[in-house]
Amino acid sequence: MATGRTHRPATRSRGIPEATVARLPLYLRALTALSERSVPTVSSEELAAAAGVNSAKLRKDFSYLGSYGTRGVGYDVEYLVYQISRELGLTQDWPVVIVGIGNLGAALANYGGFASRGFRVAALIDADPAMAGKPVAGIPVQHTDDLEKIIEGNGVSIGVIATPAGAAQPVCDRLVAAGVTSILNFAPTVLSVPDGVDVRKVDLSIELQILAFHEQRKAGEEAAAETAAVTLTPKEAGKGPDGDVPAVMPA
Amino acid sequence: MATGRTHRPATRSRGIPEATVARLPLYLRALTALSERSVPTVSSEELAAAAGVNSAKLRKDFSYLGSYGTRGVGYDVEYLVYQISRELGLTQDWPVVIVGIGNLGAALANYGGFASRGFRVAALIDADPAMAGKPVAGIPVQHTDDLEKIIEGNGVSIGVIATPAGAAQPVCDRLVAAGVTSILNFAPTVLSVPDGVDVRKVDLSIELQILAFHEQRKAGEEAAAETAAVTLTPKEAGKGPDGDVPAVMPA
DNA sequence: ATGTCTTTGTGAACGCGTGCACAAAGATGG
DNA sequence: CCATCTTTGTGCACGCGTTCACAAAGACAT
Known part of the structure; x- marks a missing residue:
């Protein structure tokens, strides 16, 4: 999940x-x-x-x-x-805006499962001026400047955030200020919102990491022994057991 | 989630x-x-x-x-x-295949969060012959016919399914038969797998529906009264309370 | 109408996850 | 070396969710 x-x-x-x-x-x-x-x-x-x-x-x-x-x-x-x-409230029409029309945002705009259950993509919003006007999934992309106008004009209460991590919180704040009370967040960040606003998070990288955990357990019960041997205390471990901290980059 | x-x-x-x-x-x-x-x-x-x-x-x-x-x-x-x-097992390299290179599959292939945590996209696989050879995110798409060969040749144990719902189970079966033991499923279907195989599901439409439920509650505590009034028993309801069953389509 | 058979709806027990609240541990200053 | 202060690690209690198991309810055949 x-x-x-x-x-x-x-x-x-x-x-x-x-x-x-x-x-x-x-x-x-x-x-x-x-x-x-x-x-x-x-x-x-x-x-x-x-x-x-x-x-x-x-x-x-x-x-x-x-x-x-x-x-x-x-x-x-x-x-x-x-x-x-x-x-579930699916007998009524839910206008939805998608913010951040990159690869993922475009995929979401094209995703059939949205339109098929009472969810209507009311608008696509992106911060890139070059995207403005371009149609994605038959809907012209609008610029972030008009975000508030779009939300209020369409009575949107559900927003989907598919921006890069850095842009997510500012976008979230503007959505909430404009009246959005439910947010589906695809950006790999923890969003802070006022009470009364629901946030659900979908994080692709986290799912994979959980799978990797179980995969690792399945793969090596015996191979784990050698790795488990290097369990030092912080004080003893200068910069990591085998000389160097493994390369882990931010998601 | x-x-x-x-x-x-x-x-x-x-x-x-x-x-x-x-x-x-x-x-x-x-x-x-x-x-x-x-x-x-x-x-x-x-x-x-x-x-x-x-x-x-x-x-x-x-x-x-x-x-x-x-x-x-x-x-x-x-x-x-x-x-x-x-x-989490992130100190090792996890080759991953993505099956189904539509909008979502392409978005996943381009998703930075994958490559950045020890997950390496080893191959992209699609059933459409027209896609074969086309590079997506710098990786040439390969045809489904070679699925087993690709899995075994690269020692892949984690598969991502981004196909339409109908193709998911057959693809899943082939992945498992070829040696995949962890699956991240984006198709809106319940996959059945043998014991020992982990499946995690990411369902965009389900997330929205859960949001809609809470949104509905927030929106109308008073408006809910009129809707709640129409709570009949199956026997009394010929074809649904207000004459017709609302149009709900499959995700 | 009566008996049998299927399937629902739920009472109750159990286990996992959460959060409080505090004692133990160690750092830091005198 | 001792006192104080910060922060961890965890025992404990509580509540939610899951599952079992069964009685009640209704269909259906005779």
């Missing part, structure tokens, strides 16, 4: 636990697939398998939404799709 | 809790920034603030790695950078 929520200490948002909310989109996707195949009903066991979770967990998750199943039969697919969509 | 680990029930990987492992990259980034500013030592309080976590949590996290701090002083920045890097 990318990394979890930043702000919000674990507040359950009306009886619905955060962990459940995070799984609802997963269920929704599986249900949508079933709906396309015109499957009328599905059991918790089948749906859980499709979503890759435990069936008891799925039932408990749904129980937070209400009793939408029929014992002995299962859940009505169409009805459940609607209920989850409504619960 | 993107979404968490898929497989692996919560196995702590040698006394080090998963939650801690997930935070190590965060600490590492903050420490690297300090290192660049030539800051010699840092207290748990300062570092925690920079990483956006609780200081007690940070100290406990570090305690799993060993006693690397000095009471009354703090932690030696350089030494800690090295210890965390080593723990």
